[in-house]
Amino acid sequence: xxxxxxxxxxxxxFTTAEYMRVAYLSPRKVVMVTTRLKDKDNVxxxxxxxxxxxxxxxxxVCLERNNHSAKTIRLTGEFVxxxxxxxxxxxxxxxxxxxxxxIDKFDLxxxxxxxxxxxxxxxxxxxxxxxxxxxxxxxxxxxxxxxxGKVLREELxxxxxxxxxxVTKF
Ligand SMILES: Cc1cc2nc3c(=O)[nH]c(=O)nc-3n(C[C@H](O)[C@H](O)[C@H](O)COP(=O)(O)O)c2cc1C
Numbered sequence: 001x002x003x004x005x006x007x008x009x010x011x012x013x014f015t016t017a018e019y020m021r022v023a024y025l026s027p028r029k030v031v032m033v034t035t036r037l038k039d040k041d042n043v044x045x046x047x048x049x050x051x052x053x054x055x056x057x058x059x060x061v062c063l064e065r066n067n068h069s070a071k072t073i074r075l076t077g078e079f080v081x082x083x084x085x086x087x088x089x090x091x092x093x094x095x096x097x098x099x100x101x102x103i104d105k106f107d108l109x110x111x112x113x114x115x116x117x118x119x120x121x122x123x124x125x126x127x128x129x130x131x132x133x134x135x136x137x138x139x140x141x142x143x144x145x146x147x148x149g150k151v152l153r154e155e156l157x158x159x160x161x162x163x164x165x166x167v168t169k170f
Pocket of ligand 1: 030042043044045046047048049062063064065067068069070092093095096097098099100101167
């Protein structure tokens with residue numbers, strides 16, 4: 001790790017640790033967000049996400065400003081939110097510790113995929129349900145970007161909600 005990165009990490013640890021410890025007292029459900037850039041599919045786990053309106057149906061995802069998925073969504077305006085179960089923990093962590101900028105995460109994780117119908121992105125075949133979203137608003141907040149997507153299609157693929165994967169500490 002170079003000096004600049006080390007300083008950034010130390011600053012993050014000192015100023016953010018307590019805030020995140022408190023914020024994560026409420027466990028967060030992890031979903032997988034899929035995107036596509038120039039025919040290349042990508043996927044990342046996030047736990048910062050939420051519905052924000054019934055009518056119209058709007059769903060917000062919050063991505064670290066510089067990750068590959070945020071850059072992709074800024075360019076394409078499209079993403080899919082895939083709800084996955086805790087049995088995918090290993091694949092979730094693999095996809096959360098690597099960047100689609102450098103590798104093909106579908107090759108890496110062996111996740112299954114099929115094409116979405118309303119947006120250009122993959123749907124995970126392992127998902128219990130998904131939301132196909134078209135971005136209607138982008139807001140930069142601090143070091144993250146919030147993308148609000150209009151839900152163009154939602155589908156429940158499995159009859160019952162699986163045990164979702166939760167993050168309980170940062
Ligand atoms: C359990 C878990 C939850 C995560 N939650 C978020 C999140 O809410 N927002 C975010 O931007 N990154 C989150 N990450 C980190 C990204 O998944 C990670 O930076 C990923 O490598 C980015 O991939 P990309 O560069 O292909 O977009 C999370 C990672 C894990 C393992």
